[in-house]
Amino acid sequence: MNPMAKTLLIVPCFNEQERLDFNQFNLFRDQVDFFFVDDGSTDLTYQKIIENNFSGLKLEKNLGKGHAIYEAFSHLKKTLNLNSYQWIGYWDADLSIPLKTVDQMISYLNLYKDQKVDAVWSSRVKRLGCNSQSLRFRPILTRLFSAFCSWTLKIPANDTQCGAKIFKTEVINKVFEKPFISRWVFDAETYLRLDQPQIVEFPLLEWVDKGDSNLSLLTDGFIMVWHVFKIKWSYSSLS
């Protein structure tokens, strides 16, 4: 495999016309191929993607982040030679995790040279030396939900939900073998689909919670908890 191979990132977008910063995406075009999926937006998101000369897919209906990423992957599988990439992943459109992190995540694996690694998940670990701007209750909610996932789904991750993850191309077909059960807890499903998952969490050096999300804490929070149980009952590895 060519060590200089580009990374392929799927960028899910729902009503992101204001938040999409194409200057940033352009800066990283040499290292990353971006593929945008417009998840049934009602604003000009898709037009902006095309106007800025990026490739993308427009879904007519809003299906939710996990389903949108799955649809994008299914499309790419038919249209691209995925084996030319070493890493394939997904990245939140608001760039709350800056794109320079892709390179940092891959370089971090120099510490894991003798180990098989299937994926690198970015992880929001607040600590000395990191540069983070968090919303007031966000870190505690992230921690609580990850602890709940870790306990219920036996996924020992610090941050299951972070929207910046890359997977080795060898495992990507397994990760996206069928649609996900959950639109928001699908990251956990990617873990459960792997046979003896070898995932490394990369402690982020920098992140910003953008805070203008369309998520509702109460409604989406309850749905996410419900989805964790649905996943628990559906994945045979957990029974």
Ligand SMILES: Nc1nc2c(ncn2[C@@H]2O[C@H](COP(=O)(O)OP(=O)(O)OP(=O)(O)O)[C@@H](O)[C@H]2O)c(=O)[nH]1
């Ligand atoms: N809210 C929402 N986001 C979606 C949906 N489908 C895809 N996305 C994308 O999923 C990513 C994460 O959504 P955000 O709204 O940023 O959620 P968040 O990161 O938890 O919240 P913030 O920290 O406030 O940005 C973004 O790239 C969205 O555009 C959807 O149906 N609803």
Ligand SMILES: [Mg+2]
């Ligand atoms: Mg966000």
